[in-house]
Amino acid sequence: DARVTQTPRHKVTEMGQEVTMRCQPILGHNTVFWYRQTMMQGLELLAYFRNRAPLDDSGMPKDRFSAEMPDATLATLKIQPSEPRDSAVYFCASGLEDGQPQHFGDGTRLSIL
Amino acid sequence: QKEVEQDPGPLSVPEGAIVSLNCTYSNSAFQYFMWYRQYSRKGPELLMYTYSSGNKEDGRFTAQVDKSSKYISLFIRDSQPSDSATYLCAMPLPNKLVFGAGTILRVKS
Numbered sequence: 717d718a719r720v721t722q723t724p725r726h727k728v729t730e731m732g733q734e735v736t737m738r739c740q741p742i743l744g745h746n747t748v749f750w751y752r753q754t755m756m757q758g759l760e761l762l763a764y765f766r767n768r769a770p771l772d773d774s775g776m777p778k779d780r781f782s783a784e785m786p787d788a789t790l791a792t793l794k795i796q797p798s799e800p801r802d803s804a805v806y807f808c809a810s811g812l813e814d815g816q817p818q819h820f821g822d823g824t825r826l827s828i829l
Numbered sequence: 830q831k832e833v834e835q836d837p838g839p840l841s842v843p844e845g846a847i848v849s850l851n852c853t854y855s856n857s858a859f860q861y862f863m864w865y866r867q868y869s870r871k872g873p874e875l876l877m878y879t880y881s882s883g884n885k886e887d888g889r890f891t892a893q894v895d896k897s898s899k900y901i902s903l904f905i906r907d908s909q910p911s912d913s914a915t916y917l918c919a920m921p922l923p924n925k926l927v928f929g930a931g932t933i934l935r936v937k938s
Contacts, residue, residue, distance in 0.1 A: 819874075
């Protein structure tokens with residue numbers, strides 16, 4: 717059963733440190749999404765890629781967040797410098813095409829002290 | 830007003846009960862409707878995916894869409910403790926899914 721794989725599953729670090737989260741989308745999926753989930757805001761879209769090209773990153777704080785897809789099997793989300801308000805669960809999802817169901821990984825639980 | 834409204838609950842029911850989960854939406858551009866289930870410390874998993882108005886059934890789950898009222902529902906028959914999770918409705922636009930806040934469901938044995 718194909719799954720989206722995210723690493724690490726948990727990350728605890730101090731404010732100001734760089735954080736890198738990785739995602740392996742389902743093979744053959746050409747759309748990749750990064751979401752952030754908090755109790756207060758629910759699921760928020762941070763960035764969206766189609767065929768490895770970034771199409772929408774309007775949900776990301778540009779000064780500290782960056783998202784890339786160096787190849788079709790790897791998507792990364794970086795935070796530099798990290799802040800306590802970045803503490804959340806970050807999900808990666810992939811899909812076959814626009815408007816179709818997305819398949820989620822189990823997330824990276826990030827805590828910034 | 831949010832594009833998708835969903836009562837966050839929590840909703841607590843006894844085992845065997847029929848559960849009704851609901852979302853309302855305001856954007857007429859929504860044509861497809863999805864329900865995701867999210868267990869604690871897991872990612873959302875797709876439960877139901879429907880397009881047209883009417884009912885779609887899958888085992889104990891029935892998704893209902895009323896486009897004229899902009900209202901969708903998920904019914905769970907014979908609810909089980911293993912159904913305890915957060916249920917999120919979601920509606921796709923060309924480059925994103927718009928999620929409801931999620932309803933926390935607890936089924937007591």
